[in-house]
Each structure stands twice: as C-alpha cells, then as structure tokens.
Amino acid sequence: MFINKNFFKAVPFLFLIFVSFSNVTLSAIPEEKTSKDKLLKTNNDLLNKNNYIIGPGDQLQIKFLDVDEFSGIYNVLNDGSIQLPLIGSVDVSKKTINNATVFLIDAYKKELLRPDLYITVTKPRPILVSVIGEVARPGIYSINASSNDQIIGLPTVIDAIRKSGGFSQNANLKEVILIRKINGQDGNLKKAKLDLIKLIIDGDQSHNPFLLDGDILNLTRANLNQSLGNNITKSNLNPKFISVQVVGAVNKPGLIKVLPDTTLAEAVYFAGGPIEWRANEGGVELIRINNNGSASLGKYKLNLNQGASNKKNPILNDGDIVKVNSNTISKVGSGLGVITEPISGVVTVFSLFKLLN
Numbered sequence: 001m002f003i004n005k006n007f008f009k010a011v012p013f014l015f016l017i018f019v020s021f022s023n024v025t026l027s028a029i030p031e032e033k034t035s036k037d038k039l040l041k042t043n044n045d046l047l048n049k050n051n052y053i054i055g056p057g058d059q060l061q062i063k064f065l066d067v068d069e070f071s072g073i074y075n076v077l078n079d080g081s082i083q084l085p086l087i088g089s090v091d092v093s094k095k096t097i098n099n100a101t102v103f104l105i106d107a108y109k110k111e112l113l114r115p116d117l118y119i120t121v122t123k124p125r126p127i128l129v130s131v132i133g134e135v136a137r138p139g140i141y142s143i144n145a146s147s148n149d150q151i152i153g154l155p156t157v158i159d160a161i162r163k164s165g166g167f168s169q170n171a172n173l174k175e176v177i178l179i180r181k182i183n184g185q186d187g188n189l190k191k192a193k194l195d196l197i198k199l200i201i202d203g204d205q206s207h208n209p210f211l212l213d214g215d216i217l218n219l220t221r222a223n224l225n226q227s228l229g230n231n232i233t234k235s236n237l238n239p240k241f242i243s244v245q246v247v248g249a250v251n252k253p254g255l256i257k258v259l260p261d262t263t264l265a266e267a268v269y270f271a272g273g274p275i276e277w278r279a280n281e282g283g284v285e286l287i288r289i290n291n292n293g294s295a296s297l298g299k300y301k302l303n304l305n306q307g308a309s310n311k312k313n314p315i316l317n318d319g320d321i322v323k324v325n326s327n328t329i330s331k332v333g334s335g336l337g338v339i340t341e342p343i344s345g346v347v348t349v350f351s352l353f354k355l356l357n
Contacts, residue, residue, distance in 0.1 A: 052154075053181065054092050054100055055213055056080055057125030062104070065116040073122060086111045097121070129160050129211050133219035134172070136165025136242075136318045143211070154210040157194060160217050166242075166260065169315050172222035173197050178209070179216040242318035246271035249324045263313045265304050267322050274302065274324050283325040288317060 054060070056078045064070040074082040080093025087107050092100045101119050108115030126144045141163045143155040157178065161167060173196040182188045192209075199207040211217070241257040244267055251272025258267055264286055268274060286298040298314070302324070306313040316322070 051180070051182070052097055052121060052124075052212060053214075054080075054095050054097070054121075055125060056093065058121055059123035060092075061120045061122045063118055063120075065118075066114050067112065076125075124154055125213070127155065127211060127213040127215075129155075129214075130216045131160050131164040131219075132216065134168040134170045134221055135161065135219055136168065138164065154212070156208045156210055157196075157217060158199075158208050160211055160215075161219070165318060167219055168317055169310075170221050172220045173200075175220050177216075177218040177220065179218065180212060181214045242316065244316050244319070245321040247321065247323050249275045249326045251275060258316065260315075262316050263307075264300060264316060264322055265302055265306060265313050267316055268302060268324060269304065271322075285323040285325065286314060286316075287321040287323065289319055 054076060056076050058076040060074045060076065060082065062071060062074055062084075070085045074084065076082055076092060079091070081089045081091050083089055084104070090104065090107060092103070095103060097119050101117065104117060104119070105115050108117070126142045128140055128142055130140050132138045141160060143159055143163060157176070167173065176194040176196055178192045178194055180190055180192070182190055194207045194209075195204075196207060198204040240259075242260055242262070243255055243257055244262075245255055246267055247253045250268060251274075253271060256267065256270055258270060262270070264284065268284065282301045284300045284302045286300065288296045288298075290296060300312060300314070303313065
C-alpha cells in the first residue's frame with residue numbers, strides 16, 4: 001500500500017489534536033458521574049461556569065454565522081422543544097447552553113456545510129428554588145430574573161433568602177448548603193458550601209452565586225454557642241421589618257412591627273412598656289413557633305439595660321409572641337373582682353328597687 005511521505009509529518013499534529021480533544025471530553029466525565037455526597041469548594045467550577053439548564057419558558061437567541069436568515073429568537077415550548085428552519089422541532093430541554101449548541105450543530109450537519117452557531121438566553125424563565133432550614137418561611141419559591149442580560153439576570157442566593165422571609169437567629173450562616181442538579185440528569189446532584197458571613201463582612205461575592213432552576217438552599221442550624229452579631233442581623237439579607245405580638249400587662253398590647261434585630265426587652269417598651277402596678281417584670285414569656293410546627297417557651301426577666309443575649313434578652317423572630325405576665329397583687333385583685341362581680345350586680349338591683357319604692 002502506498003503511503004504519502006507527508007502523512008508522517010502530519011502525524012504529530014494529528015496526535016496533538018486527538019489528545020486535546022480527549023482532554024476536553026474527559027474533563028466533563030467527572031461532572032456527569034459525581035457522587036451525591038461530594039462537597040465542593042465555594043469557588044469551584046460548579047458555581048462559576050455556565051451550567052444553566054434550558055427549560056420551557058426560556059427565550060433563546062440562536063445566531064447562525066453563515067446563514068443569517070436562520071438567526072433569530074426562539075421560544076422554548078411547554079414540551080421543551082423549539083421550531084427551527086430545515087430541521088423542524090427539536091428538544092433542547094434539560095441541556096446546558098454548551099450541550100444544546102453541540103446538539104444543534106450535529107443536527108444541522110446533514111443540511112449545512114458549515115453549521116456554525118451559538119446560543120444565548122435572552123430572557124430566562126422564572127426558576128423554582130427550594131429554601132429549607134433556618135429561614136422564616138421555608139418552602140418552594142418562584143423567582144423571576146432581574147434583567148434581560150443573558151444569564152446575568154438570574155437571581156442569587158441572597159434573593160432566595162429574602163424571598164423566604166430572611167434567616168432565623170438559629171441559622172449557621174458560615175455553612176449554607178447549595179444543592180444543584182448537573183446537566184439536567186435526574187438524581188445527579190452536587191453540593192457547595194457557602195459562607196454568608198464572608199459575604200456580609202468582607203463582601204466576597206463568590207459566596208452569593210446565581211441560582212438555577214431546581215436548586216435547593218439549606219440554611220443549617222447553628223450550635224448553641226454560635227451567635228449572630230448586630231452587623232449580621234442588621235444586614236439586608238433579612239426584611240426591613242418583622243411582626244411580633246406583645247400581650248399581657250403592657251400599655252399597648254397587640255401586633256407591632258419592629259426591626260429584625262429587636263430584642264425582647266425593646267419590643268415590650270415599643271408596646272408602651274409594662275403596666276407598673278400590674279406587670280411581673282420577672283415573668284416575661286417568649287412563645288416561638290418552630291419550623292416543624294412545634295412551639296417553644298422561654299421565660300426571661302425584663303431588663304432594658306441588658307444587651308442582646310440568647311439567655312437573658314433574645315433577638316426576636318418574625319411571628320414571635322411576647323407575654324408580660326401579671327404580678328401577684330394584680331392576680332389577686334382580678335380574682336376578687338370575679339368573685340364579687342355577681343354580688344355587686346345583686347346589690348345594684350336591690351338598691352335600684354329601694355329607690356323606686
């Protein structure tokens with residue numbers, strides 16, 4: 001068999017191309033086969049590179065480099081498909097931008113000599129994100145993109161926390177877990193640890209990544225000896241105001257709106273303060289409804305000079321109930337009033353009868 005001598009000159013070049021292509025292909029394999037239990041560092045490629053997964057409701061711009069008349073805006077339909085020239089309906093759902101680009105290039109190879117194209121997301125769909133753990137209102141939230149700038153308009157971790165009512169005082173902001181699907185494959189998940197303290201104190205934006213559809217954000221519970229400083233509770237991660245009930249022996253009982261860093265003692269004085277002759281300032285109760293539906297009860301001594309302290313003057317959560325109990329004298333007086341009330345009624349009627357006669 002005759003072999004052109006130029007073939008041997010081209011062998012090293014072809015070998016380099018093969019190795020380069022092999023490296024690109026192999027680098028994606030660990031992403032597809034990653035164990036569910038693997039924890040990734042914050043600055044890992046999971047959070048930095050474009051892992052956006054296309055789905056129904058997305059608006060795509062497809063630019064054909066050599067066939068301008070095919071370029072345009074294409075909407076992803078409810079079944080995950082788009083309608084394209086020449087090849088018709090194709091399913092692009094559950095694919096990343098890169099995967100969809102390769103898929104369409106392969107599909108157009110039968111119709112075009114040079115099917116060079118690229119895809120951008122001009123209008124991302126609203127995404128569904130689960131926020132669980134130590135937040136005011138755990139649940140599933142639909143969050144809209146904030147702009148039309150390709151993927152840049154996607155909501156972030158902070159947006160999801162605000163949407164769920166802010167974090168509770170028990171949240172461990174040093175270890176917030178982000179769980180994400182990879183390339184739309186069912187059951188294929190990765191996890192990343194986020195430190196929101198570094199985000200708030202140091203402004204490290206790598207701990208505030210963009211969220212994708214199907215992400216799960218878990219705010220874990222802190223240890224008993226971990227407490228949040230005022231700089232954290234006053235941050236814009238939480239809403240501007242929370243609502244608490246102050247009842248019992250106070251001058252203005254009822255529902256009040258206070259700042260997120262308000263303490264138990266401050267809330268009592270915002271409600272007009274304790275009634276001097278009725279209130280038992282050593283018997284203030286805090287009733288808190290937990291995320292699992294149970295209720296916890298704590299008893300405290302009212303002291304306005306006491307700083308924020310979980311043991312003596314806790315910071316309140318949205319929905320807390322503060323009850324200022326009555327003192328012994330007030331209880332005895334109320335009891336005597338209840339006992340003598342029927343007699344007072346009889347005496348009054350008897351006195352009226354005497355006057356009429």
